[in-house]
Amino acid sequence: MTILDSIVSEVRLMFRRPERMQFAALCYRFRKKGDVPEMLLITSRDTGRWVIPKGWPMEGKASHEVAAREAWEEAGVKGEASADTIGSFTYEKGMNKGLKIPCRVHVFPVVVSEMAKRFPEKGSRTLEWVTFTEAAGRVAEPGLRRLILDFQTQLLATAQPPVEAARSAAR
Template structure:
């Protein structure tokens, strides 16, 4: 295949394939002294950009369970992800072949109950707790920015004292 033929073929594949599905967690914790929340951002392994824990579907696991598992593997976070999705976003994922594919990411909220100092991807990621406004400024995906703004509004309006999940 010539280079031009291969590029044309790759473009055709990108345009006709439906987005690949991934699942993610917005990991949050309530700040003790203030009526506010913080969210956890992690760096991606390949580019070092700020993202949330996410991954591919896993055989026999529901989407919220995949989000919990990814939060553990990528950030050492333990907690229960809400069963109902909080929202979705899309992004172009670079594959090892150099091809970029569109991924649609279903996002679940996960209230962090515990964090481990040792977790599978500790050596390849940085973690940082930030407020929702800062998280929205750091991530690149426009639809993910919107989810952080939405979460900030819900947390502010809910007062976080109700004991109910933020997503309800």
């Protein structure tokens, strides 16, 4: 098979395939000294761009469980994943030989309760806690940027950070 035949074959496959699906974790926490929420960004292993933990469906696991599992494997994060998605975004997943396939990523919030010192992908990514605004400025995908900012608005309007909850309980 010539190189041209190979390219034509891959292009045909690309157009025949439906949009692929992935599940992602928007990991967040409230700092102990303050009410400002922050979220976790990680770098992708291939390009080093800022992303959130995400992965492919896993047999026998619900979507939000997959998101939580990816957060553990990629960032060492443990917490409670909501079963409700906050939305989705699309991006082009780079595959072998330069092929790109469209993916729809369903995003689940994960409130972080613990970070492990050792986890499967430790050392292959950079992790950074940042404000939601900073995170939105770092990610490349416009749809993810919109989800981050919308979730921040929703979180600030409905959630009570642990410090404030403790103050309210003491009153």
